[in-house]
Amino acid sequence: MSKAPNNNWWRGGVIYQIYPRSFADSNSDGVGDLPGITAKLDYVASLGVDAIWLSPFFKSPMKDFGYDVSDYCDVDPLFGTLDDFRTLVQTAHAKGLKVVIDQVLSHTSDQHPWFVESRASKTNPKADWYVWADAKDDGNPPNNWLSVFGGSSWQWDTRRKQYYLHNFLASQPDLNFHNPEVVDAILGTVKFWLELGVDGYRLDTAPFYFHDKELRNNPGRGGAKEGDNTVSDVNPYGWQWHVYDKERPENLEFFKKLRALVDQYPNTTMVGEIGTDDSIATMAAYTSDGDKLHMAYSFDLLGKDSSAPYLHGLMQKFAEKSQGGWPSWALANHDVERVGSRWGGPERNLQKLRLAAAFQMCLRGSPCLYQGDELGLPEADIAFEDLQDPPGIAMWPEYKGRDGCRTPMPWVSQAADLGFGDGKTKAWLPYTEAYRPLAVDVQDKDAGSHLNFYRQLLQWRRTQSALIHGEQTLLPVHSQVMAFVREHAGQRVLCAFNFSDQAATLQLTAGQQPAQVLALPGLSGGQVEGQGLVFEPFGGLIVQLA
Structure with a gap:
């Protein structure tokens, strides 16, 4: 087709x-x-x-x-x-x-018919549809992979006498792609x-x-990782480099x-x-x-x-x-x-x-x-x-x-x-x-x-084609203001946002001459002053460039 x-x-x-x-x-x-x-x-x-x-x-x-x-x-x-x-x-x-x-x-639910069949035996037609692995000699899971939701990402199944992989809940077994x-x-x-x-x-x-088909261990990353936004910093999942799972x-x-x-x-x-x-x-x-x-x-x-x-x-x-x-x-x-x-x-x-x-x-x-x-x-x-x-x-x-x-x-x-x-x-x-x-x-x-x-x-x-279709060029990094230029079909728009609770000033270069402030109701706290932009705390400004 x-x-x-x-x-x-x-x-x-x-x-x-x-x-x-x-x-x-x-x-x-x-x-x-x-x-x-x-x-x-x-x-x-x-x-x-x-x-x-x-x-x-x-x-x-x-x-x-x-x-x-x-x-x-x-x-x-x-x-x-x-x-x-x-x-x-x-x-x-x-x-x-x-x-x-x-x-x-x-992954699916463990109540999906595919998994129900897969876990029934090691020889059924869907036996290899999920990620199954034997235990180590000491009974532990095959490797050190961890679940996003906490604990090992391996669950022991008494029917097949093997572990199956679940990157989330134990009731969410991973499919074998x-x-x-x-x-x-x-x-x-x-x-x-x-x-x-x-x-x-x-x-x-x-x-x-x-x-990873070889089920190699993930390398450690040296303890707690600050800023884990998926679950929280209290979950050791963030303590690994997830290169194999x-x-x-x-x-x-x-x-x-x-x-x-x-x-x-x-x-x-x-x-x-x-x-x-x-x-x-x-x-x-x-x-x-x-x-x-x-x-x-x-x-x-x-x-x-x-x-x-x-x-x-x-x-x-x-x-x-x-x-x-x-x-x-x-x-x-x-x-x-x-x-x-x-x-x-x-x-x-x-x-x-x-x-x-x-x-x-x-x-x-x-x-x-x-x-x-x-x-x-x-x-x-x-x-x-x-x-x-x-x-x-x-x-x-x-x-x-x-x-x-x-x-x-x-x-x-x-x-x-x-x-x-x-x-x-x-x-x-x-x-x-x-x-x-x-x-x-x-x-x-x-x-x-x-x-x-x-x-x-x-x-x-919807009226600003540069913001929908335009390329984006970042201005140099600023301690308070995030700023970039969007450009499309001859239109150049400077977008600048003071993400701090203090007043800020952003100096522009000769090639960034403001021509017109684009009025956006509800966005305030910024104005053009000479060859620069001045912002109140959390102020923003969107400017058409010459």
Whole structure:
């Protein structure tokens, strides 16, 4: 089958992540669902985004809330039916929204029929579909690999009398991508949803598909690693260099096969989640040359560091290594503390959050928002007895898990359940009282709200072709100000952001003559003075250059 045309809507398009469990509950069972999402698509379209990304809604025992799939080709009854999904896709397309779905290809649930068969014996047809290994002579696991969620990544199975690999929960066994039958089966599940009309995939744990066939030990990195943004600094997972349990060179060949399949469907895309020891370099490698992933994002903007030198270093590294690759920059998702608290601080500094939003929308790449970012939601405070997230429960209180960013979306301020469902049913996670004044109905009516700032920002961005299509040139590193120039079709736009709580000045060169300040409602605190820019704390400025 020949390669289908691609209008590259994704290249610079804005993606809005929806976590289905927590978006909208249509049937009053306390869990969000596909019909609930469909009912809210007018709201999503009003933001000015180009696509929605749906976290998993496939059949699952929900040990990791859908990231443990037991049937790749069906909807879990908790979320609805395949017909509900078809209706969602049709409705989204009618409103000009693309639909990207999460694909968890590296591992399945231990209740998936493939694994049930695989663990039954060492000789059955699917015996080699998962990663099995004998114990060492002393009974220990075959090597030192660790699970992202804590402890060894090997689980003993009494039936086969072997260990199986799980990079996450023990109930999430890893598939053996060295087996061609597994690759073919996985590609078949990808094709299933393409045939139903999806516009692309977000690929969960993209570096984990292949493992080292020799099962060599990972080298140590000398104890605790500061700033582990995947789980927390209390997890020894960060004490290894993960050179053998993930990011193997065979990944690149699999991405080429995946790309060849996706390219058979018009106007489709793939964005990979990258969590590796050198994520920026991996992003570049996985998106280079136009024959692998269309784009990728890392966890490098999902930590607490928002200083100008740090941001400059990330962008410089990607520029040096990109080989023409395309990034997707996310400031938040369902796995990390909400950016409203992480960057906004305990007082939820709205000026800094608006500065961060403008920065994200001006970068070369495809921005990805997480539901509630547009409301400026802070991290929810969850009591231990209300926790649902397995690693949060296991590592409490040093690490409180991911539930704080997953509580129900606040739609109606005065409703008992914030408009999430019918107001009578207890939700899977508690409602966050602090969200009442930030609810959609409150912010919708306030022209100066954070929600309406986002709408204005995305609408304004659509009028600036340089910010969507342009190349990006960084200005020299500055202790306070992150600045770069975007250029396209003769338009040169200087984007400068003071990421400090002190006033700042940025001197420009002779070739950077400001011609016009581009007005962006809600972004303030900067002005042109002679051949320089002057900023208030957390001030920003976007300037058309002569």
